[in-house]
Amino acid sequence: MPWLQLSLQIDSTSAREAADEMEAAGAASVTLEDAEDSPLLEPAPGETPLWPTVVVTGLFDSEILQDLTRLQESAVWKSRRGFHLSRVPDRAWEREWLKHFRPRRFGRHLWVCPAGLTPEDDGAGVILTLDPGLAFGTGTHETTALCLQWLDAHPPENLRVLDFGCGSGILAIAAALLGARIVYARDIDPQALEATRNNALRNEVADRVLTAPADGEIPGCDLLISNILAGTLMDLAPNFARALPGGAQVVLSGILAEQAAAVIEAYSPWFGLQQLAEQDGWILLAGHRQETD
Numbered sequence: 001m002p003w004l005q006l007s008l009q010i011d012s013t014s015a016r017e018a019a020d021e022m023e024a025a026g027a028a029s030v031t032l033e034d035a036e037d038s039p040l041l042e043p044a045p046g047e048t049p050l051w052p053t054v055v056v057t058g059l060f061d062s063e064i065l066q067d068l069t070r071l072q073e074s075a076v077w078k079s080r081r082g083f084h085l086s087r088v089p090d091r092a093w094e095r096e097w098l099k100h101f102r103p104r105r106f107g108r109h110l111w112v113c114p115a116g117l118t119p120e121d122d123g124a125g126v127i128l129t130l131d132p133g134l135a136f137g138t139g140t141h142e143t144t145a146l147c148l149q150w151l152d153a154h155p156p157e158n159l160r161v162l163d164f165g166c167g168s169g170i171l172a173i174a175a176a177l178l179g180a181r182i183v184y185a186r187d188i189d190p191q192a193l194e195a196t197r198n199n200a201l202r203n204e205v206a207d208r209v210l211t212a213p214a215d216g217e218i219p220g221c222d223l224l225i226s227n228i229l230a231g232t233l234m235d236l237a238p239n240f241a242r243a244l245p246g247g248a249q250v251v252l253s254g255i256l257a258e259q260a261a262a263v264i265e266a267y268s269p270w271f272g273l274q275q276l277a278e279q280d281g282w283i284l285l286a287g288h289r290q291e292t293d
Contacts, residue, residue: 003028003088007057015054022058029059059088106145107152110174126152126177129202130170131195143227143253146277146284147171150251151225156180162221164214164236165228165254169196175225176205184221186214218243225251230259234266241270246291253284260285 006027010018019030034051103113109125151171157179163172166185173196176183183205185196193211200209220243226233233252240250250271255263260283264273273287 004060005057005086005088006060007055007084009053009055012052012054015056018056019058022056025058025060027058027060031057033057106148110148110152110178112148112170112174126174128170128174128177130168130173130199131202142279142282143255143284144170146253146279146282147225147227147251148174149277150284150286151175151178156223159222160184160220161223161225162186162219164218164224164226164240165232166196166211167192167227169199169209169211171225171227172196172209173199173203173205175223176200176208177203180208180223183209184219185209185211186216186218187211188214220245221248223249223251227253230255230263233263237266237270241289244289246289248289249286250289251284251286253282255283255285257281257283 006022008018015032019032022030033055034053103111105111111125111127113127113129114131148171151174155178156175158181159175159179161172161175161180161183163169163175163183163185166172166187167189169185169192172183172185185193185200187193187196190213193213196209196211197206200206200211218239224240224244226236226240233254244250250267250273252263252267252273257278260275263285264275267273267287271287271289273285275283276286277284
């Protein structure tokens with residue numbers, strides 16, 4: 001089916017209205033992007049900030065978008081700074097980016113490879129075969145890379161591991177391949193749990209990677225690894241403290257360098273954390289649960 005893509009450049013104050021108008025006109029999807037490369041930091045709870053100037057893009061069935069009258073009569077159309085209409089070939093867009101996903105090594109031994117490919121190095125060590133599906137986590141983002149490098153340097157042999165916010169399952173499966181006795185994979189997204197289960201089967205570790213929704217009970221473990229947003233990590237600190245025994249290891253990522261001090265402070269009543277690594281402005285914190293009386 002041929003598609004048409006309509007993009008409006010507009011002030012942030014009108015962006016939501018523009019998105020609503022596109023949906024009302026039959027858009028199959030609507031996305032909002034920064035028009036001017038403006039920074040956008042992690043929002044406070046309950047906030048949904050936007051960039052000063054936004055590009056609102058709607059994807060339409062070409063048969064639906066024959067008549068732009070509805071949009072052209074709207075206030076947001078009249079307030080636009082510019083627009084662009086183009087024809088888009090039909091593709092599986094949610095998987096199109098995988099064409100650029102290539103085998104990559106993390107640390108000395110651990111490789112992550114897309115399904116169907118193998119490392120060029122014939123002497124490759126531990127190979128994790130991955131199809132992320134619609135979930136986050138291929139190793140290309142700095143925060144995931146930091147966690148994979150840590151796991152490669154500290155194999156969790158015979159440990160109980162909790163991957164909280166598992167995404168595609170990349171960290172949970174890496175832990176299992178590196179010797180973990182059992183791995184608990186938790187996420188709020190059902191698609192992430194499905195991707196984790198599928199990837200665990202693909203890597204023949206499904207018997208040791210156990211998935212469950214993140215809103216359930218947090219299991220006890222010897223190693224907690226969590227690569228999610230700093231604000232959420234801080235909110236979860238008391239929950240992690242209740243679940244983890246004294247001496248348990250903790251590895252946290254998804255944290256910008258300027259957020260590290262706040263995360264360390266939030267965990268300080270229960271955990272001794274320190275910054276171990278940084279990559280392109282993202283950092284990894286690690287430490288232990290303090291012994292309890």
